Amino acid sequence: MNFERSKKLWKEAQKYIPGGVNSPVRAFQSVGMDSLFICKGKGSKVYDVDGNEYIDYICSWGPLILGHSNEFIYKDMYEVLQNGTSYGLCTEQEIKLAKLIVQAYPSVDMIRMVNSGTEATMSALRLARGYTKRSKILKFEGCYHGHSDSLLVKSGSGALTFNEPTSSGVSEDAIKNTLVAPYNDIEALEKIFQIYGEELAVVIIEPVSGNMGVVPAKKEFLQKLRELTKHYETVLIFDEVITGFRLSFGGAQEVYGVQPDLTCFGKIIGGGLPVGAYGGKKEIMEMVSPLGTVYQAGTLSGNPLAMHLGYQVLSYLKGHPQVYKYIENMAKKLEEGILETIEEYQIDATVNRLKGMLSLFFTKNKVESFEEVRKCNIKIFSEYFKAMLKEGILLPPSQFEGLFLSYAHSEEDIQKTLEANKKAMLLLK
Ligand SMILES: Cc1ncc(COP(=O)(O)O)c(C=O)c1O
């Protein structure tokens, strides 16, 4: 494989952009490589500037559930674009998307659009604090909720990839009210509530973590969390920025049958354009300005292009529920094939999967917590990543990110991936 042009651009990018990237996980640093420059995506594939083709398991980190450049989704984009890109005023598109989300999530009566997942979680926290008139928040180790200060503690995703789960520049003051608990640990949760329950404004959780690799919450854990938050009148936020409309149309809350007070969305609801949203019970949402006293605003919030694209994707998903079965089936085939090779070659590795979300971890232990995730062999992961890339398979370049499949991934893609996996694992033996 030739990476000449990517290498050239990589050098150039370092001069003008910190680390050459606009988001750290793109740097391929943890797998010891220079980053690739992508110039096109179609279906399940992306193409780099040197003309190499890859089966893509990044899918823009989740938004592209229908694959790249889906013609049905894009069909009216030019018409929308011709009417302008932003007005900073109300549009009908905002109502259409909001209505669709509200109808799909029984826990969401009202929703406010923002521009990213980070904004969604940051705003939802402020709202929960305004509503409860309390200050303390609880998050879980290894969960990532974007990069707002009070949530950038023991974080997953890029922060974990670079082994700095808490960022410098975050003041003591910003995190003095942030408590952190181990994921999936009911006993620890009960203890924290015994001590701090009455001071806790909010608990935020990824109901299926995708940011320490895929680690699903145990059902009993989420049920206990719901029970305790109800008892102590603490707002429960599900961060469904990844899982919303991915795990199922109704997200993780539908799959687990546990209803939060507020939900954060992002990724899929913008179809690949910058979007986030937070929504929930009317009583809480009515506290948002201009109805209430919790201020939150955005010049580009509810951007007409993003609203249109998001609506196109969600209406397609609504009309084609088979998408979820299909993606789950593909993920299951991947899981089974990978596990077969792990067994055959006696590799210290395991797979976590829930519905269409999955991760391969290089550890022989079952992975249910951040502590276990941190025991994974990152060096082996990086060898595996490179071996897969050579075979034309583009995985997320970090042990701590999940694989993203789309409706465009074919049986043939999965077979090719499993053949590549076999070759890559043979090298690791
Ligand atoms: C669960 C979760 N919450 C929040 C975020 C932040 O979203 P964004 O990157 O759009 O700010 C992400 C991803 O980045 C995420 O995976």
Ligand SMILES: N[C@H](C=O)CCC(=O)O
């Ligand atoms: N894990 C992150 C979001 O889900 C990856 C996206 C990013 O931070 O660039």
